[in-house]
Amino acid sequence: MACTEFQPALSALVDGTLSREGKARLESHLEECADCRTLLTDLRRLRESARALPKMTPPESLWQKVRADFDAEASGASARRLSAGLPASSAKPRPGSVLRFIPRRPSVLAGLAAAAVLVLAVSAGIFFATRPAVPAAAVEPTSAHPTPAQTVQSVEAELDLADQHYEKAIAGLEQVAKEGQALLDPQVAEVLQKNIGVIDQAIRESRTALRSQPTSELAQASLFDALQRKIGLLRDTISLINEMRKGDQAGTAKVVGSLGKI
Amino acid sequence: MSDIGIGDRELATRCLAGDREAFEGLYRQHASRLYNLTYRMAGQADAEDLLQDVFLQAYRKLGTYKGDSSLGTWLYRLTVNLCLDHLRSRQGKMAKVTDSLDDDDAAPVMSPGRPAEAAAARLDLEQAIEALPPSYRSAFVLHDVEGYQHDEIAKLLGIAEGSSKSLLHKARLRLRNLLQG
Numbered sequence: 104m105a106c107t108e109f110q111p112a113l114s115a116l117v118d119g120t121l122s123r124e125g126k127a128r129l130e131s132h133l134e135e136c137a138d139c140r141t142l143l144t145d146l147r148r149l150r151e152s153a154r155a156l157p158k159m160t161p162p163e164s165l166w167q168k169v170r171a172d173f174d175a176e177a178s179g180a181s182a183r184r185l186s187a188g189l190p191a192s193s194a195k196p197r198p199g200s201v202l203r204f205i206p207r208r209p210s211v212l213a214g215l216a217a218a219a220v221l222v223l224a225v226s227a228g229i230f231f232a233t234r235p236a237v238p239a240a241a242v243e244p245t246s247a248h249p250t251p252a253q254t255v256q257s258v259e260a261e262l263d264l265a266d267q268h269y270e271k272a273i274a275g276l277e278q279v280a281k282e283g284q285a286l287l288d289p290q291v292a293e294v295l296q297k298n299i300g301v302i303d304q305a306i307r308e309s310r311t312a313l314r315s316q317p318t319s320e321l322a323q324a325s326l327f328d329a330l331q332r333k334i335g336l337l338r339d340t341i342s343l344i345n346e347m348r349k350g351d352q353a354g355t356a357k358v359v360g361s362l363g364k365i
Numbered sequence: 366m367s368d369i370g371i372g373d374r375e376l377a378t379r380c381l382a383g384d385r386e387a388f389e390g391l392y393r394q395h396a397s398r399l400y401n402l403t404y405r406m407a408g409q410a411d412a413e414d415l416l417q418d419v420f421l422q423a424y425r426k427l428g429t430y431k432g433d434s435s436l437g438t439w440l441y442r443l444t445v446n447l448c449l450d451h452l453r454s455r456q457g458k459m460a461k462v463t464d465s466l467d468d469d470d471a472a473p474v475m476s477p478g479r480p481a482e483a484a485a486a487r488l489d490l491e492q493a494i495e496a497l498p499p500s501y502r503s504a505f506v507l508h509d510v511e512g513y514q515h516d517e518i519a520k521l522l523g524i525a526e527g528s529s530k531s532l533l534h535k536a537r538l539r540l541r542n543l544l545q546g
């Protein structure tokens with residue numbers, strides 16, 4: 104079993120949210136793995152340090168500023184009430200509060216879509232034994248400044264496009280995985296199915312979140328994170344099938360070890 | 366997150382009517398808690414400006430406060446959003462959408478045998494937190510510093526609960542690497 108498989112469980116152990124079975128499995132790994140023990144110690148220490156960060160108190164001068172803002176706003180508001188129709192607001196917009204809904208960078212989304220297509224292209228080559236990562240370079244770093252003309256709608260369209268490309272990549276991988284399914288140990292297949300189910304749930308939740316907040320970058324990142332995890336798992340499945348085809352015991356064990364990693 | 370204060374809706378109404386005493390009450394009651402959040406999310410340099418903005422925006426938006434959550438929760442949510450906006454506008458374009466998709470984070474490198482120094486100074490942790498991309502930082506600050514649970518963080522950030530867990534774990538690994546130098 105690969106250590107990376109246990110890493111998220113280490114965080115969960117630190118937080119006390121690990122299931123009993125998960126804990127038992129992790130503990131038996133910890134007995135034989137010094138690296139993971141070290142990581143666990145570090146994670147605990149980090150959490151303690153974070154909790155021990157001192158509470159900060161705003162300086163009294165801040166209230167003076169907030170009060171000045173309030174007075175300006177309130178007098179502006181009463182002026183508006185008195186002379187409806189006149190542009191009475193004395194408040195000037197402050198940096199950071201103006202650009203609430205900047206259009207996202209469509210070229211970045213297009214880059215993500217390109218990455219997904221690349222995954223599909225690579226998978227179409229099938230029978231790759233190693234696991235190619237989605238190259239970060241495929242995401243175009245020369246994203247242009249969004250122009251005012253780029254509306255939320257156009258961002259949503261780009262997002263949909265990226266999503267569709269992912270879905271296409273996933274469909275391609277699923278097809279390949281399905282064809283080789285019979286070669287898999289039924290227990291392994293069951294675990295895979297379960298993991299896919301968990302990821303599908305995350306994808307659904309992310310889509311729901313994104314529908315209510317289409318411009319939330321966190322929701323976007325969360326969706327693409329889930330889609331990528333699914334692609335990763337399918338890729339691992341296919342590479343496992345390939346190992347089974349080749350009858351490579353050592354390789355199979357290696358791939359099985361990384362399968363739980365969702 | 367706390368229950369709805371009995372006087373929250375009334376307090377909001379008084380603030381909107383231009384009652385400065387009421388607004389000061391609102392400030393005194395919530396400023397420290399919100400300042401901690403802006404301080405940890407945006408760093409010392411911007412914490413005050415951000416909090417000032419929070420109360421300005423709060424006043425402007427109080428009309429939309431319907432009393433279905435406490436004013437404390439409402440203000441906290443507003444502060445989280447302003448912090449995120451601030452971090453994003455400050456940050457380079459690239460890392461935004463992709464910051465949780467980095468491959469090196471998906472498979473973090475184990476550096477065996479070298480525990481983070483016990484004396485990893487507080488200042489180092491504060492600096493390291495400031496070096497995190499917005500999504501990692503939000504998850505870490507809200508969970509490990511502020512003490513929120515993943516389901517609450519998911520709601521605050523508009524993400525799935527599993528993503529909150531995953532972001533937190535990645536944030537911790539990144540911090541560990543940063544602290545190890």
Ligand SMILES: [Zn+2]
Nearest residue numbers: 106136138139
């Ligand atoms: Zn290990």
